[in-house]
Structures are given as structure tokens and as C-alpha cells.
Amino acid sequence: MKINKFFSTNEQLEEKGVWHEIGEGAKVLVARNNNKNHAEELKRLIAPYRRQIQMGKLPDEIYKKISIEAMAKTILLGWSGFEDDSGKELKYSFEAASDLLTRLTDFRNVITSFSEEMDAYQLTAEEDAEKN
Numbered sequence: 001m002k003i004n005k006f007f008s009t010n011e012q013l014e015e016k017g018v019w020h021e022i023g024e025g026a027k028v029l030v031a032r033n034n035n036k037n038h039a040e041e042l043k044r045l046i047a048p049y050r051r052q053i054q055m056g057k058l059p060d061e062i063y064k065k066i067s068i069e070a071m072a073k074t075i076l077l078g079w080s081g082f083e084d085d086s087g088k089e090l091k092y093s094f095e096a097a098s099d100l101l102t103r104l105t106d107f108r109n110v111i112t113s114f115s116e117e118m119d120a121y122q123l124t125a126e127e128d129a130e131k132n
Helices: 003-007 011-016 036-054 060-074 094-103 105-115 125-131
Strands: 018-023 026-030 076-080
Touching: 011 036, 018 105, 026 105, 036 060, 060 076, 060 094, 060 105, 076 094, 094 105
Parallel strands: none
Antiparallel strands: 018 026, 026 076
């Protein structure tokens, strides 16, 4: 195995996202989990709770809120083909993303899964050749 090739990723894709089909013509634009923007946003959101974290007393609901906000800002970057219950197009926004990620646990799990798929963010053969 060529270790460098196997584990090399495209940092632009990690931050700008990759489109993933989720069914019925809908797709989501998902950045890689723990990309630079995500790490910085988590750091910013956690800062006010640093003392509670150090003491091991951060309530689960606050941790969940922080995680979802960071995900809505830096991981779930867009979508197309979404409709609300009345059949009207559901346009992407931070607020809409945050709402769906909060209310729909399985949706949040799917987005998390996409964000952790290493192969979606790997260098292509062309990029690898340019890098070398």
C-alpha cells in the first residue's frame, strides 16, 4: 500500500464540501468532520463552558447544542431537493439546517456519517500527480 496516497486528502474539499445523494433527488453538501473551520467553530462555541468541561460538568443538552450549531455552520453547507411537509421547497439556511439537525436525529447521523467518509475527500489521481 502506498501510505501517502491512501491517506492524502483534498483540503479544499474537506472545507468546501462534497455533494452526497440521499434519495428522491435530494442531495446534501457536506464538509469533512473536524475540518479547520469546524475545529475553530467548536473551539469558539466551547470557550464559555471551558470551566464546566474541565470539571466534567457540562450538561449533555449544552454539548448537543454546541455540536449541532458547529455542524450547521461548518459541516452541512447546503442542500437541494428538500421540501417541507406541504411540498414547498425548503431552501438551505443556517437556521433551517440547525432545525433539521436538532429535530431529526437520523438526519444528523447521516450527515455525520457522510462527513466521516475519508474516501469522499481523498485526492484524485490527477491531484496526487500535481502534488508530487
